[in-house]
Amino acid sequence: EADPSKCVAEGPGIRSAETNSTTTFTVSVKDHLNKPCTHPYQFTTTLRSLVDGSVVETTQTSKDEATYDVQYTATQRGRHQLSVAVNGVEIHGSPFAVFIRIPPTQLGTPVQVIRGLNEPYCIAINSDSELIVSECGSHKISVYTRR
Numbered sequence: 001e002a003d004p005s006k007c008v009a010e011g012p013g014i015r016s017a018e019t020n021s022t023t024t025f026t027v028s029v030k031d032h033l034n035k036p037c038t039h040p041y042q043f044t045t046t047l048r049s050l051v052d053g054s055v056v057e058t059t060q061t062s063k064d065e066a067t068y069d070v071q072y073t074a075t076q077r078g079r080h081q082l083s084v085a086v087n088g089v090e091i092h093g094s095p096f097a098v099f100i101r102i103p104p105t106q107l108g109t110p111v112q113v114i115r116g117l118n119e120p121y122c123i124a125i126n127s128d129s130e131l132i133v134s135e136c137g138s139h140k141i142s143v144y145t146r147r
Helices: none
Strands: 008-010 016-018 023-028 043-049 058-064 067-072 078-086 096-101 120-125 131-135 140-144
Antiparallel strands (some): 023 067, 120 131, 131 140
């Protein structure tokens, strides 16, 4: 019988992914002796956005009787939670915290170039879409708006 505490999920898709890009991870279902499980079991995966609660569809492809490749394509950036369960019980490490990021090629071109910063240390964007930059060299905080 499958033992969820012995099952393993591994691969880049259990920690991070990029928007609109198919990401894969592998799940190995094991029994109480830590051997591939050959008995019937139910295997489920759920990826849920912590931003808006939406669920991202996952596809499971059997590699053999106890190993699966799981794929998903997330469209929304931000924090997600990945649950992997065998017979209704989450496997070791599940739920996994997954961060979905926008690929650098989709960030676009700069709207404005900021010159003359004195040792910029930290940046942030506030709810008004203003860029906030803290500078170590001059001990100041600057706020930039779009033109």
